[in-house]
Amino acid sequence: MTQRAADVLTEIDAVVGYTTYIDLIRPLVSDKQILSTGMTKEVQRVESAINLVLGGQSCAIVSSGDPGIYAMAGLVFETCNAKNIRVAPLQQFDENIQRQSDIIYIEIIPGIPALSAGAALLGAPLTHDFAVISLSDLLTPWEMIEKRLEAAARADFVIVLYNPKSKKRTWQLEKAQQIILNYRNKHTPVGIVTRAMRAGQHVDIISLENLNTAEVNMQTTVFIGSSASCHYLDFMFTPRGYSRKYAIKAG
């Protein structure tokens, strides 16, 4: 957790979040009002937070990783927009002006996203252009996901896959593999990182041809190399091209 996130948690009145994430910070928020709910209750969580704030309380919504990448920050704005609730950056809040109860002041505190934590454990797969795609077709039509996979594969992006598989979504990862194999060598290195920097962390580097048999779940991030990405000993990295340009000499 960043210092800013820790500071805010000590100041606010209420904390809203997915039960698993609340549990990770429970010692820090023992004196707060806590609203924790299970997965798929994202909309209710955000509506609860909005109601608390409109009622005069301050409230933090907690996510793991970065709240701005496939996480709750977007839903806050999506909900306020749909309900026509006025929002403003927290830095515009002025204590000397009487608080307007119909404005919600918002601060998004960035964190280390799974793509950064996972990349660090693999080596350096993201030091050149990359595309980030969620394989969850719960809120996005599969045709759109397929179109993005194809475009990213064709243009030789490193591809980061979020939400590769769940108990109910079992075929999407293999389909993604097939699409990418149309454009990329079967020996392309693929990094598999599950629960990066948390208990139960698992890191593996495999070949694209074996991606369909990799052990992945909703806590896994998958890194598919570009044509330039290398598997070197226990690491995976994508060169930026210095060695081509500057002729780094062999030792």
Add this chain to the structure above:
Amino acid sequence: MTQRAADVLTEIDAVVGYTTYIDLIRPLVSDKQILSTGMTKEVQRVESAINLVLGGQSCAIVSSGDPGIYAMAGLVFETCNAKNIRVAPLQQFDENIQRQSDIIYIEIIPGIPALSAGAALLGAPLTHDFAVISLSDLLTPWEMIEKRLEAAARADFVIVLYNPKSKKRTWQLEKAQQIILNYRNKHTPVGIVTRAMRAGQHVDIISLENLNTAEVNMQTTVFIGSSASCHYLDFMFTPRGYSRKYAIKAG
């Protein structure tokens, strides 16, 4: 800085980095050997660090943001690979086994990348699929960059541009704008973030048609919305589609 980065800085013998970044942490490293060099000396920096470590010292290479995204981590592996130097994850280091002086043990410590910091200041532009592209053609042929811009625009990714402009590279951003305008509405929101969360921070949300006149430099990250991205009051966000699926009610 994360706690892990601060801990490592207190433990190591030497620090290598771009002068600007070393200056930001100078109070923390006053008792260390410091090798700081200017921009474009990346290869020398990494070679200095490697030589220090092969000589028996421990060494940290510092970056701003996340060292794994368009930063130094990739060059470490690229250089070791080119020089045929053995590397291993730091967690494999065993103090009880006599240190093999020809192996370099490496830990990459992730940070908050500019794409996360910038997104947080804009609202939530990255809560759906996105592509990250550097406009620097110093190490990458411009034809490849153009191909990626076109693919990302066509497949309706949110597009994050790193290195949009420098004193010497002045035409690339306008060219990128033209390519993206072939596929995306001229009113598409574009977030411009310079020096996110550092002194001199500047945040703006404009329309794609005005991107060519935006004030940007090497410290700017540009966020080009997808067709779904919205500009709502002082924020920019990309909905994940909850309001379509769950019919979030107007207030």
